Amino acid sequence: MLAAYVATNLPGRDPKDYDATQNMLAVVASGGFAFLALIALGPALVRPVLAVLGMPIRRSGPVGRLAAGGVGGAPRRAAAVSVVVALGVTLIAGALVGGASIRLLADREVAASAPADYELTAHGDTPITAAAVDALKARPELTNLTPYRRLDVKFAGTTFEGLDVNDLNVAALPELKKLDVVGGSLADLGPGKIVISGFTADSTGLQVGDQAVLTHDKKTATLTVVAKLPDSAPLGSAAVLDPSDLTKLGAGAGYAGLLADAATDGEQGRTDGRRALTDANNAAGGAWGVDVLADQRDEIDQQLTILLGIALGLIGLTVMIAVVGVGTTTALSVVERVRESGLLRAVGLSRGALRIMLTTESALYGVIGAALGLALGVPYAWLLVKALGVNAPLGLPLGQLGLVFVILVLLTAAAGVLPARRAAKVSPVAALGTE
Numbered sequence: 001m002l003a004a005y006v007a008t009n010l011p012g013r014d015p016k017d018y019d020a021t022q023n024m025l026a027v028v029a030s031g032g033f034a035f036l037a038l039i040a041l042g043p044a045l046v047r048p049v050l051a052v053l054g055m056p057i058r059r060s061g062p063v064g065r066l067a068a069g070g071v072g073g074a075p076r077r078a079a080a081v082s083v084v085v086a087l088g089v090t091l092i093a094g095a096l097v098g099g100a101s102i103r104l105l106a107d108r109e110v111a112a113s114a115p116a117d118y119e120l121t122a123h124g125d126t127p128i129t130a131a132a133v134d135a136l137k138a139r140p141e142l143t144n145l146t147p148y149r150r151l152d153v154k155f156a157g158t159t160f161e162g163l164d165v166n167d168l169n170v171a172a173l174p175e176l177k178k179l180d181v182v183g184g185s186l187a188d189l190g191p192g193k194i195v196i197s198g199f200t201a202d203s204t205g206l207q208v209g210d211q212a213v214l215t216h217d218k219k220t221a222t223l224t225v226v227a228k229l230p231d232s233a234p235l236g237s238a239a240v241l242d243p244s245d246l247t248k249l250g251a252g253a254g255y256a257g258l259l260a261d262a263a264t265d266g267e268q269g270r271t272d273g274r275r276a277l278t279d280a281n282n283a284a285g286g287a288w289g290v291d292v293l294a295d296q297r298d299e300i301d302q303q304l305t306i307l308l309g310i311a312l313g314l315i316g317l318t319v320m321i322a323v324v325g326v327g328t329t330t331a332l333s334v335v336e337r338v339r340e341s342g343l344l345r346a347v348g349l350s351r352g353a354l355r356i357m358l359t360t361e362s363a364l365y366g367v368i369g370a371a372l373g374l375a376l377g378v379p380y381a382w383l384l385v386k387a388l389g390v391n392a393p394l395g396l397p398l399g400q401l402g403l404v405f406v407i408l409v410l411l412t413a414a415a416g417v418l419p420a421r422r423a424a425k426v427s428p429v430a431a432l433g434t435e
Contacts, residue, residue, distance in 0.1 A: 042079025089373025100395025127254025362416025
């Protein structure tokens with residue numbers, strides 16, 4: 001009920017005055033109740049989950065059927081261990097999904113402020129010339145070279161003076177494909193069209209399809225809004241126009257800046273690209289500035305990676321506790337089932353097969369726990385990300401989640417190796433004589 005409450009009260013794409021506290025607390029409370037329910041209903045869930053996920057093991061032969069039967073025959077014991085494993089997997093899955101979602105959001109926001117590896121900017125009254133742009137396009141160290149102009153304009157319907165707009169070609173830079181669009185499409189930008197920022201939309205009331213009237217030094221242009229961005233437009237501008245419309249408003253031929261990417265990956269490629277821009281700047285007498293925007297993206301990515309690593313490291317303690325619990329449970333199972341092991345040995349089961357059977361039982365605890373953990377962790381992570389109200393997309397790292405599943409199964413299987421070896425060492429005669 002709490003999860004349904006949150007799902008029905010999630011903010012839209014462009015929330016206004018949204019307070020995430022109540023929804024986030026409800027998500028946490030819902031997760032807590034979900035685990036209480038899992039503890040209570042665990043014994044009833046073991047057999048259905050085992051029937052689906054344990055099918056390949058049962059079909060592998062008599063040893064596999066015996067292992068699945070051993071786990072299904074003691075559902076309370078299996079549930080007690082699997083719930084602890086499920087808790088660790090839920091936390092790991094939540095961290096991975098949440099981290100992937102926040103990383104996608106960060107990529108979108110960084111794409112607007114740092115859409116390329118480098119930026120060459122004009123300072124003062126010395127614009128970047130077309131000849132300099134052509135010379136840089138001939139340099140093999142650079143690619144996706146995109147010049148742009150800026151102009152201060154006034155939007156009709158707002159008191160703000162000197163809002164900055166540019167004519168950047170948004171289709172020429174791969175990073176700008178990550179931009180989030182609240183409405184419309186960036187692909188529709190062209191002559192007579194305009195893409196506005198969220199700030200511009202708030203201050204002017206313009207929406208997709210409206211007519212925006214821009215003025216600069218008594219020159220006026222009426223443009224159709226074809227897309228709306230959630231925050232600022234690329235390069236921190238209020239809007240992006242077609243170059244022909246910016247020229248009609250009085251923009252000069254010189255460029256205010258230039259964006260470019262390194263032609264090759266790696267540190268050497270980045271160094272070579274910066275050297276090419278520095279050479280062009282030196283040829284102009286140092287009148288321009290060279291910024292390495294890729295360093296900003298790398299720093300943000302590194303910070304996110306460190307935070308996610310710390311979170312996973314702390315959560316890993318829960319997983320280790322779960323693995324120790326699997327080993328302990330398997331050891332107790334060996335002690336409780338000495339006669340059963342002796343009977344299996346007496347009817348022809350070899351020591352190696354007995355070890356495999358008990359180790360497979362331990363692995364099945366991990367299979368059940370990991371499956372339940374993923375079933376809870378992914379939806380709750382999505383719900384929590386949406387409850388934040390930051391318009392982050394759902395990042396689903398399937399490869400990482402699959403790796404977590406495999407690692408947990410292997411760890412729980414490893415936890416049962418020693419108890420299985422101990423059980424295999426007991427002779428059938430001694431085992432059958434045990435009370």
